[in-house]
Amino acid sequence: MTDDTNRISRRTVVKTSGVAVAAGLAGCSGSDDGSDGIQLLHAWSEGDGNAAIAALIEGFQEEHPDIEFSEDPVDGAARSNLDQVISNRLQSNDPPSTFQTWPGKTLEKFGDAYADIEGDVWNDDLKNNYRSGPQEQAQLDGTYVTVPINIHRINNLFYNTAVVEEAGVDPTSWSSPSDVVDGCAQISEETDAVPFAHQTSSAWSTSQLWETVFLAMAGADGYDDFLNGEGDESTVEDALANVVELEEYFPGNSSSIGFTEANTMVQEGEAAFIHQGDWAAGAYSGNDSFNYGEDWDYVPYPGTSGSYLLNMDSFPYFDDNPTPEDTKTFLSYCGTTDAQIRFNREKGSIPPREDADVSQLNQFQQDQFDHFTNADAQPPSIEHGLGVVPQVKTNISEAFSAFIESYDAGATAGDLVGAFN
């Protein structure tokens, strides 16, 4: 009897584990074949980005209730992780409908996988209403393959007005990067605040600071030459030397803090300036006692007032698309003012369309939009992947991770100009 019971239970165990193994294997092979909706992969799994993508999809579904959506956030380390997922899926010939990516030269990474959407999506309406800079970034070797949804500006200098006034400096009167260094010296003398809040635990903040200073020194044409691999090494080095001068005014613990901590220093009045993309302002808008025009203000980084240094997100179209028509409908929607206002209201950036009605955006965004529509040049950011191909971007990132160790302007200038070889 006992023996029997044992045998039954053993059999049950075998059966159960068999079923479990089968289920496990099924889980391995299972894919999203079940759902036919648009597969939109993105890394906006929290914060303003998450609110923005939710608002965008809500707006799309109001207009197209018949089109299903299987939105797929890719959690983890933001964009690099997302790119790995896309890369793996493309290797196995299973691309999603679209995903969040930087436009411009970053598109070369998956270049062959994209398809032309001129006409279907990039019709005359879009071509007439996107400014030339963003429109250029939507193309890969002259072919329209992606739809930019927003623009973050990189060349901003934000400041805490109380600290700046206490020191008696007036950033609005500055016209060159060296004025920033002089101003920081004055802040350092007159107040207890850190003059220039900046993080150096990773290289990206310093890289985008350099590209802003370089844009100021070389002008939009000189900047463009650099992107074409013909940068003037002495100007590159001058810009780096300016960053080295600024380094004296970084927080002492800049290598242990991240962007959020640096930005908080400005809000708390512990620091005067911060150079950042306009997502820094997004953090201020969540702070009720820190208001635009009163407690904080900004200027285009001195020397770059005629330029709008672009960082954009976009949704490209894959050739081997699982939902061709629905994806095109979605991308067309992303090109509308309605979509761009919904998205950017949450994201804190501005719409790429010139005809967007920005009255629904906050005052800071409206001012930025005003700058954008009046900007003479809209150069693409290097650090944010628009201006250079991924291999060059990696070389530049390596150069800056060495720069923030040693602050050797001469060696780094050689590395930066050599990054294109």
Add this chain to the structure above:
Amino acid sequence: MRNPLTVLKRLVSDSGDARTDGGTASSGTSLLSRDSIRSAPFWLPPFLLVGLFVYGAILWNVVLSLTDFQGLGDPNYGDLDFENYVVAFDGGTPSWTDYSIDPIWNATQNTVVLMVAFAIVCLALGLLLAILVDQQIRFENTFRTIYLLPMSLSFVVTAKFWLYMYDYNTGLVNIALGAFGFGPIEIVQNPDLKLAAVAFALIWQYSGYAMVVYLAGLRAIPSSHFEAARVDGASTIRMYWRVIIPQLRTATVSALVVLVVFSLKAFDFLFSMYGGYNPGPSADILATQMVREAYGNQNWAYGSSIAVVLFLMALAVVAPYIYSQYRQGQL
């Protein structure tokens, strides 16, 4: 329902006559009654799975490293050469890209320095802690747990934690240095201290592990050895140096292997500490360079060849251990 193997065995063996001599069996029966075959349902599936997914993947990676695979698409296995290894050692511009590629020397040097420093200090510290904890002290279990606890943290937590510890303004390390009249000093991005700072944090995390391994080793030594050494008039230092530590050889080797493998995996730590796979030239290790080449630049084949170098380094450490275990008949 009978065990299918038994049924199968009967089907084969029933064909023969019953044996009375207890000797010569037919070859079919003998094959099926071998222990190795009878136990196949237990060892074969895991053997095949491990073979395919571990050793098969390693082999595939080696083959991949001989191709020119870059970007999207499929690797071309028809054209294999050692170009990637030449590039890895000499640098230059390989045939599959327009850009010059960094050689691996800098990362290899950092990897070896990190590995050796981390392993040796960890073992020394672990041994010291084990000897101290082994002195029949009060709260022995508490101390043991305290020393071992950091190991339960993930590299991500440790990295963020040490980023604060090394903070120039408020970090405990700089405050401690200040108490002795030094500093404060820049640590996290200081090219001279970066790698040492990483090694120190890893030592903090893993010396507890070395302690536990040594403690087990110490407990396995009969107390008569201690007593005999004492009776013969050995001092404490001499007793440990001449009698006890030589008996900890096995413990040392097994702890060493685990520690070295951990140090090769310091990627997570650097990734968290420096916000990505670009920790800068003075802390760049093979693992970060591998990921940068493979996923940042899509130089898959070149990334694979770095992985092979990393694998050989791990093997160089593990293989002598496995061989000595084999020699002692423990495998």
